[in-house]
Amino acid sequence: MATSFGAALSIQVEKQLKENDDQLLTSMNEVQVELFALFSALFAALTGRAIELVVGLGEIKERMMWRIEHQPDLFAKTVNQATGELGEFYNHHSINIYQRAKSFGGMRLVTGGQRLFGPSALNAVRITGLYADTQLIPDPVYPFISSDLKLNAAPLQLAIQLFHILQLRPLVDARFPVPAVFIFPSFEEPLEQNDAHTKLGLEELSIRLISPICRGQIHSLEELFEYSTKQETAFLEALMPSGLFIPPGGEPGISLSASEAASQYLKELEGVRSPHVLDQMKHMPIGPLLLNGVLERLRPQYHLFENSNELGAQALLSQRVHWHYFEKIAQANATDLRSQNVISDQAFQTLHAVQDNSLSWLANIPVTTLVQLISNNEHRWLREELNKYTSQLASAGPIDTNEMIKEVSHGLASLVQRQRKSLNDIELRYAPKKAAVLTGGVIGAGLVASAVMLPLLSPLLAVGVPAVALAGAASGALIGFGKEKIGEVVEKRHAGKSMLGVLATARPS
Template sequence: MMTDRNEVDARTAERLLAAWRALREGKLKVAPQFRELAEELMAAPLNIVGLVDTSRMSKRAISFGRTSGMTLDFMAQREPEPLPPSSLPMAEAQPELFRLFAQLFAALTGRAVALVANEQEIKDRMLWRLKHEPDAMAERANAAFDELAAFYSANAVKLFQHAKTLGGMRLVSGGQRAFGPSALNAVRITGLYADTQLLPDPVYPYLSADLHLNAKHLQLANALFYILQLSPLVDAGLPVPPVFVFPSFEEGLEEHDAHTKHGMERLAVRMVAPLCEGTVASVGELFEYANKHGEPFAQALLASGLFIPPGAQPDQRFGVTEAAKAYIAALEGVRSEEMLAKMKKLPISVLLLNGVLERVRPHYHLLENATELGAQPLLSQRAHWHYFEMCAQANAEDLLRKSVLSEQAFQTLRAVQDDSLSWLATIPVQTLTELIANNEHRWLREELNKYTAQLAGGAAIDTNDMVREVSFGLASLVQRQQKAMSEIERKYAPKKMAAYLGGGLGIAIAGVAALLPSLSPLLGVAIPVAAATAAVGGGVLGFGKEKVGEQVEKRQAERSMLGVLATVRPR
């Protein structure tokens, strides 16, 4: 059994930390009769998550700290809040944020994001600039950083507040530290179904905290590269934004906010403590237990599914040593050399526990964001779903926010993220933008609901069953598109034949395109007007008109949701 300690709730932990800081900084003065209690509070260390360690404090000192924290709250409420910097209207804030993202990317790489192909090119360009024009690179990057920091100072809080006001089927993503290819693909797929996707700003942490990263600016450029692929969705200026990027303040909250520190610690203890014999009530005690029990505890973490190396799947099996090596290998080139060196020296059981806590961290923030924003959490990878379900179970929270969407819609969204439907992510973002602008994502939502409705009547919906029905529904929609294209061809076949018999062929299509220039972009032709006009005759013109009509109808059909699905679906 662990030693006895004083248990405190989240509010008390927050007030104790505020009083502890105020006393140490000289901002809180106490009467002589309370000096001894104040000194006891100031002498208390902070635990591993940054809260006041109350395990050796007297109840009188805890009571004093709680009361002092309440006093500080009251004083803060009476002080006038400083005027915030001038901020932008929200309709302008998102495009401006993406403009600043693009400016910073160009400052780091020396090239616009649209002209860069992949991460390797980003790395090559940045290395070249560091070698050949370091001063110019530093000057441009620092100026871009300063402008972006000023934007955040004026708009970050309002962006978060505005995200709370959005309606419709709104989803909030999370469960991972970086915004990379999988996160981008998830946004592209989910955009076919949802109204608004709320995305934690992947750039803000680089300006607000020390992330202990290796090649920080390179990793920042990669994050910018992927988030900037969503620019067409932002630049479209739609009344209901398909995506909305907001700062979630995670690093700052973890460092300064007692409520966040306490909540993360409680979640971690609820998840891991059942594997421990005896009573474990804090993260510090979890690490003590891991260090003391070594191999058996490490095996328990693996057997319970609590530890999964980055990049691995929940159903993969690892030995203890193999799991530790996979964990370190995944962080090579990502974490700073200093941080990585420290991690390599840890006992394996402690290292694996650290890996569990790193997995839990983003899911805690995802659950908090979902509650604050009134949105449905959504993830993009099986491992992330695995941890999210375990975190929700430990916190006794439902996966589904019924005020946002139904069980059927929730399971459909999970199904479209299945690997078998990854082809949906090949739809270009510009095409996705056009579909959303035409409200075709809502149409697809209704159509898929027809295929999955039969599963919604039971007590629970099996994920595999839902994937099967969604796949069948998409295949049926593609078949409907193929039938529609055939019907267009049959519709025009007799008319084209009649026109042909009336006057011969030639280059009739080009002639009509010249007479009807507004249709040229749809046909994709560019033939000199003189040549086209010379070829036009009575029957030829008739044939051309019918051919143009057929091509226009086909092009319109191809640009619909059905047409896009039929184009990208593997044959």
């Protein structure tokens, strides 16, 4: 990996202010396309293979290990070059990308609450894309370029991040007038290291959330760590039932002893943190270790709240554990979970509901299909349709999350049923016409013959029989039947590509 990861944030700001006039002329759609092209080039440099040809994470690791062992010089050269080009891009565009992220209208959401962009975040984006206008996504690659994350096998972890974020490339390449997704650098690592306001904000949030479980007055992080060390028993007895510590991979509500929680915490970091950092953590007393775990949960949440305020977007999370911390922080800060000027309570609760595990089948919809739906504005249609099912619940007062999940699930099931009725209606509408032009058992030949006579429609029917083989079979009646059948199939194809059709296909029987 390259050892120089770009200029400091302050240098970036100074340089980009000078270049503002030039960059205003650059379409942000094109900038996003360029960013994803650089992501793709870096992934290919790391793995030696284009993203489209890699099937999973296991293949990524195997290919990288092979390249490091058999092509170390070529590996280093290509990765350094791709990293350098991406670093130059960030130096040139990152500030303007962030500024542009503030300007979107419509239903705009900002994701976050976690350090990495993994499968759960990807699925959340795919699901929410069925409903929202724009999803603002913190760039998961930027931290690798701008900071030392003290990770184990950093190139491998970088390649994994690239693999997941590149699944969204069709949404970027579509160049929608209103971007469905927009990747922006949130500058989390540089701000935590260099910005006094960020450091103070993180400290105040930590004290506000954790100090109530401590006996006595706590005014700083130093005092928090001192208390967790010197009053370890009291600290742990209050911490574990509070729900403030949940180890990576854990879920809210699971009861663990302090020693079990510490063991799971360290186990989850094996292979992720650098050996030096992990060794230091293993030698920490349990009190400070679990306090550190809580702080690690709070940092991305703090940045999510900051991004939500700065960008004028609704914060959205993808995992129940992240919602758990989001709600605790909102309570501690006496703030609302939703941005009042961005989204209604009904829409917010609907978005929360579609992330429930019972509706995880929505993530089965391919990104390429999502592109087609968004291009036809069907995400706005779905938003309006679901509002019809949830409006009565919203008008009755405060919305219970479980009730909203039931209403959204019922609404989706009703829409799927509507699609099935629509297909049945198409069949019934064409049945008399087909019966009028055809009797007997040569339906298949007539259908294929008509496809031959109307070759522009044959792809819709997946017909590949040579015309010469059917030259004598296509009577006038057969052709008449075939035209009616083609009309039926075309209508069904169009129906299947609609939002209703896609939902019906994705939903388990």
